[in-house]
Amino acid sequence: MEPQEKFASKKSKQVLTMLKMGKKQMHAFLTGDESRLIAFLLTHLRRECRDLVRDIDPESLREMVVNGLVRARSHGLSSATDLTAFVSIMFEIAPNFDEQPDIRRALQNESVPRESRFSVMLERVSEEAWEEAERNRRMEAWFPELLAGEGQSS
Numbered sequence: 001m002e003p004q005e006k007f008a009s010k011k012s013k014q015v016l017t018m019l020k021m022g023k024k025q026m027h028a029f030l031t032g033d034e035s036r037l038i039a040f041l042l043t044h045l046r047r048e049c050r051d052l053v054r055d056i057d058p059e060s061l062r063e064m065v066v067n068g069l070v071r072a073r074s075h076g077l078s079s080a081t082d083l084t085a086f087v088s089i090m091f092e093i094a095p096n097f098d099e100q101p102d103i104r105r106a107l108q109n110e111s112v113p114r115e116s117r118f119s120v121m122l123e124r125v126s127e128e129a130w131e132e133a134e135r136n137r138r139m140e141a142w143f144p145e146l147l148a149g150e151g152q153s154s
Contacts, residue, residue, distance in 0.1 A: 005025065034069075035113040037080060041065045041087055052091045064095075064142045071144075075107045075117070093130060094137035102129040 042065060045053050053061055068087035077083055089097055098104055106112075106121035140146060143153065 021053075037069070037083065038062065038065055040080075041069075041084060044084060045088070045091060049088065049091050065140055066089075067144060068095070071141075076114045077118055079115070085122075086118065090142075093134050094141075096136070096138045097130075097142035098134040099141075100129055100133035100136065102126065103133060 006065070014119055027033050045061070045065070065087060068090045069083055071090070072083050072086035075086075077086055086098075096122060098107060102125050103121060106125055109117060109120070
């Protein structure tokens with residue numbers, strides 16, 4: 001069993017189960033082609049998270065995916081599998097799930113190699129931490145440019 005399959009959270013386990021394509025296959029297909037990765041994520045979300053994205057217009061959904069990828073990469077994530085799982089968790093749990101202290105600590109843990117941090121985080125973060133992340137959901141985290149504008153006067 002791969003580390004990513006050992007999620008503490010039931011919802012998070014569902015997200016990984018949705019990622020049916022093999023890591024090597026996905027990486028080869030998506031690496032280096034941002035538009036292909038975005039298209040893959042949009043298809044994945046519409047198929048696997050249909051109830052969560054059904055009422056989101058296509059342009060907004062695309063912007064959410066792009067912003068999710070930026071957020072994932074801010075944690076040093078680069079593999080197609082990690083990026084897909086991160087963005088999927090943003091929809092399933094909360095767009096700001098990475099602000100939860102235990103999750104943030106795991107994503108920033110410099111004692112773990114950068115390419116392993118996400119899977120280690122999935123393996124080690126408790127159910128309680130995931131529940132807290134979900135309770136503290138802030139939908140505006142999807143659109144950081146709006147948050148940045150809040151501090152400016154018009």
